[in-house]
Amino acid sequence: MKRKLVSNHYIQACLHGPLLADIDPMPLLxxxxxxxxxxxxxxARITEVQLANLIKAVWRSTGDEFMGLTARPCKNGVFALMMESLFQFKTLGAMLQQSIRFYNAVQDEIEFNLSCDGDLVDISATLKQPQYDPDHLLQEFILLMWQRLSCWLVNTQVPIHTTRFNYAQPDHVDEYPSMFGDHLLFDQSTARFTFSSKLLTLPLARDPIEMELFLRQSPLEILRRVGSDHSLSTQVRRQILKQGLEQPPTLEEIANRLHMTSRTLRRKLKDESASFQQIKDQVRCDMAIRLLTEESLSVAETSQLVGFTEQAAFCRAFKNWTGVSPSLYMSNQATQ
Structure with a gap:
């Protein structure tokens, strides 16, 4: 798959907040x-993976999900708490209303608003002190976050009708269509985007386990164009996650649930350049990393929870997945 490249404008924009806080940018790069x-x-251009990793490094160094681009920080973890609050709601409209209520309640730096006018829904984000965000990075990231999050929650595209920006057209405007659609308006009173109100009734299509993986991969999952993923590989992954890794389903069990033979399942996965074992290993790797780094479980506990009866076998597998042992991986994360 061809890697998407983005303008070097975003390198400088990401480093603005850390530089204001006298944080050395070299380690972040x-x-x-x-x-x-x-x-x-x-x-120069960088990959979206590099940009995602740079944003993550800025989050860690500043302790601020707003990247040092507001007068007061938004503590790391706020986005995750907001995500957790959404799973009590059943439709996209209810989830968007909850997310906006949440952010307006926990911070005063950005005012969020959702309104419905006939066939269109309007989501706006207004920075109270925009001088802290001279490159409009935070403004754009917030709008992008809401649109990509909407797509992810319902596992389908939420096409943007129009995106408005409250500043002049920038030199890197060629980057915008892939993020905000083709209908762009600049020098507007507020920054906002609109989409069809019919989409507000779409049902939640995710579960808490998928949310954990989404959060671990963010902000890459926000920067990527998120759409409906009905690939067989994704369906197999979900079946493994739903049953759990301590006693994961066999290929034959998953094939039966998907109403096909195991031979057909193998063939179709091969057509997607995947295999059942590769998918299971990736699920185990993702879960192991989360348990070791975010929940601070021991290697022995993690080994059992991801389906290994012997710790030594888990350590060998983990090194094969990541290139380092579990203990060294945890040590590297602790120093970042």
């Missing part, structure tokens, strides 16, 4: 595998 010399190359 190193963590994101972004060569420092690219900062001074206007035509």
């Amino acid at each position: 190193e963590r994101a595998a972004v060569p420092a010399e690219l900062i001074h190359q206007p035509n």
Whole structure:
């Protein structure tokens, strides 16, 4: 798959907040595998993975999900708490209303609003002190977050009708259509995007386990174009997650649930350049990393929870997945 490239404008924009806080940007660039010399190359481009890793490094260094681009920080973890609050609701409209109520209640730096006018829904984000965000990075990221989150929650595209920006058209405007659609308006009174109100009735299509994986992969999952994923590989992954890793389903069991033979399942996975074992290993790897780093479980506990009867076998598998042992992986994460 071809990797999407983005303008080097976003490197400089990401570093604005840390520089204001007297944080050395060099370690942040190193963590994101972004060569420092690219900062001074206007035509340089980086991958969306590098950009996601740079944003994550900024979050960690500033302790601020607003990346140091507001007068007061938004503590790391607020987005995850908001996500957890959504699973009591059943439709996209109810979830969006809850997410906006949540953010307006926990911070005062950005005012969020959702309104419905006939056939269109309007989501706006107004920075109270926009001078802290001179490159409009936070403004754009917030709008993008709401649109991509909407797509992810209902597992289908939520096409943008129009996106309005409360600033002049920037030099890197060519980046915008892939993020905000083709109908762009600048120098508007507020920053907002609109989409069809018919989509508000779409049902929640995710579960808490999928949410954990989404959060662990963020902000990459926000930067990527999120759409409906009905691939067989994804269906197999969900079946494994739903049953659990301590006693994961066999290929034959999953094939039966998907109303096909195990031979057909193997063939169709091969057509997607995947295999049952690869998918199961990826699920185990993702879960192991989360248990070790976010829940601070021991190697022995993690080994059991991801389906290994012997800790030594788990350690060998983990090193094969990540290139390092579980203990070294935890040590590296602790120093970041």
